[in-house]
Amino acid sequence: MDHFLYRDGALYAEDVPVAEIAAAVGTPFYVYSTATLLRHFRLFDEALSGMDHLVCFAMKAASNQAILKTLAQAGAGMDVVSQGEYLRAKAAGVPGDKIVFSGVGKTAEEIHTALTGGIRQFNVESEPEMETINKVALDLGVTAPITIRVNPDVDAKTHAKIATGKSENKFGIPISRAREVYALAASMKGLEVIGIDVHIGSQLTELEPFRLAYQKVAELTETLRADGHNIRRLDLGGGLGIPYERSNDAPPLPVEYGAMVKETLGHLNVEIEIEPGRLIAGNSGIMVSKVIYVKQGEDRQFLILDGAMNDLIRPAMYEAHHDIIPVIEAEPGTEQTAYDIVGPVCESGDTFAKGRMMTPLQADDLVAFRSAGAYGAVMSSEYNSRPLIPEVLVNGDQFAVIRKRPTFDEMINRDTIPEWL
Ligand code: LLP
Numbered sequence: 456m457d458h459f460l461y462r463d464g465a466l467y468a469e470d471v472p473v474a475e476i477a478a479a480v481g482t483p484f485y486v487y488s489t490a491t492l493l494r495h496f497r498l499f500d501e502a503l504s505g506m507d508h509l510v511c512f513a514m515k516a517a518s519n520q521a522i523l524k525t526l527a528q529a530g531a532g533m534d535v536v537s538q539g540e541y542l543r544a545k546a547a548g549v550p551g552d553k554i555v556f557s558g559v560g561k562t563a564e565e566i567h568t569a570l571t572g573g574i575r576q577f578n579v580e581s582e583p584e585m586e587t588i589n590k591v592a593l594d595l596g597v598t599a600p601i602t603i604r605v606n607p608d609v610d611a612k613t614h615a616k617i618a619t620g621k622s623e624n625k626f627g628i629p630i631s632r633a634r635e636v637y638a639l640a641a642s643m644k645g646l647e648v649i650g651i652d653v654h655i656g657s658q659l660t661e662l663e664p665f666r667l668a669y670q671k672v673a674e675l676t677e678t679l680r681a682d683g684h685n686i687r688r689l690d691l692g693g694g695l696g697i698p699y700e701r702s703n704d705a706p707p708l709p710v711e712y713g714a715m716v717k718e719t720l721g722h723l724n725v726e727i728e729i730e731p732g733r734l735i736a737g738n739s740g741i742m743v744s745k746v747i748y749v750k751q752g753e754d755r756q757f758l759i760l761d762g763a764m765n766d767l768i769r770p771a772m773y774e775a776h777h778d779i780i781p782v783i784e785a786e787p788g789t790e791q792t793a794y795d796i797v798g799p800v801c802e803s804g805d806t807f808a809k810g811r812m813m814t815p816l817q818a819d820d821l822v823a824f825r826s827a828g829a830y831g832a833v834m835s836s837e838y839n840s841r842p843l844i845p846e847v848l849v850n851g852d853q854f855a856v857i858r859k860r861p862t863f864d865e866m867i868n869r870d871t872i873p874e875w876l
Contacts, residue, residue, distance in 0.1 A: 457738040458488040464784040470852040473782050480845050482745040483762035485832045489850040491739035502713025506727050511555050513693045513732030516829035521848045521857035523547035534730035538565040566591045576600040578652040592645030602652040605630040607668040611656030614773050620655025654692025660706040662715050669719040676723050693730040697737040699776050699826050733829040740828020742767050746820045756794050763798025764805040765838040767831050771804045782821035785814035800839045842866045
């Protein structure tokens with residue numbers, strides 16, 4: 456459920472007409488709903504109630520300061536994967552002891568920043584990385600809290616580019632080698648082993664792969680405890696999917712996910728941490744774009760928008776589906792027509808949808824891409840020298856620009872020209 460609904464045929468973001476935002480900031484732009492962000496965070500928080508837990512938002516999904524602050528004020532922690540994300544989280548007021556550091560390639564500099572600024576734990580992905588964390592911690596005279604990310608070799612049944620829990624993926628250490636690697640960690644004086652981490656992929660639409668992975672983690676918890684490790688925290692990663700296509704079956708709900716977590720891990724008396732990104736931010740944001748031209752091709756009609764693959768790359772990169780809806784609805788009963796919906800970038804891959812059935816549109820009409828709040832703005836670029844598009848946050852009947860559109864001069868002046876030119 457989200458807060459982008461029609462009222463008398465006009466699309467609203469909470470209590471604000473989307474067309475009003477478009478008139479104020481120009482198109483294309485992203486707009487997020489505070490109520491939806493908070494609702495999704497709370498669904499997870501409540502799903503894990505009764506267990507000691509922390510919901511750490513995977514801020515790679517959406518990292519605007521205003522979004523982070525909204526979630527942090529509601530009690531969310533953050534899952535970060537770079538120094539930039541770490542510093543963004545801190546800047547948004549998230550305390551270090553609510554920030555977990557994930558990612559396969561943490562550098563000594565990143566580790567140093569996190570150890571001096573405060574960190575809940577590092578999720579370690581390899582032995583060389585473990586050695587680096589140990590060294591930086593010893594140099595600073597501190598101990599670094601760690602979990603080790605295990606790769607459970609489970610098929611997440613999602614798009615290959617976003618599956619991470621198979622043995623062929625670069626993530627984590629094979630679960631079969633866990634005892635050996637935990638023993639090595641325990642021998643390092645700069646580390647404090649506190650738990651286990653697992654994340655098997657993104658946009659999972661079934662609970663079974665999670666269940667398989669968590670059962671393996673439960674067994675491993677008991678084995679490692681028997682080996683003398685004080686395993687007291689399990690980081691279960693993110694990955695619960697969202698319904699991109701309203702017509703399809705919906706993926707499991709957070710409450711069902713929470714029940715499965717309690718079933719598989721509830722007996723272990725551990726603190727649970729989860730790292731959802733998409734489910735919190737995905738349906739909390741839409742991208743609004745304007746029709747520039749309707750072009751009649753030989754055997755099809757093209758809807759050419761002012762938004763493009765550089766603004767929302769998911770369709771080009773993962774063949775992802777986003778529902779595209781008119782901001783002003785057609786009269787009831789209006790017949791639909793098929794469009795290839797494209798952007799103006801000079802690549803055939805700049806196609807959002809093929810043969811999509813829509814009520815007829817014309818130049819200057821506005822459309823909204825649903826479910827664009829996660830992995831939308833954060834993955835955008837200025838390809839074709841198209842300035843990054845603005846982000847707007849709605850809260851009830853108010854809205855604010857939370858990242859402004861750069862001017863062309865600002866974009867151009869980021870380049871510097873060597874003195875010999
Ligand atoms: N934790 C870790 C260690 C991750 O690698 C990820 C996502 C998450 C949590 C959050 O997963 P979520 O709950 O959002 O599924 N750009 C792709 C998605 C990449 C996901 C990468 N890792 C997309 O647009 O579909």
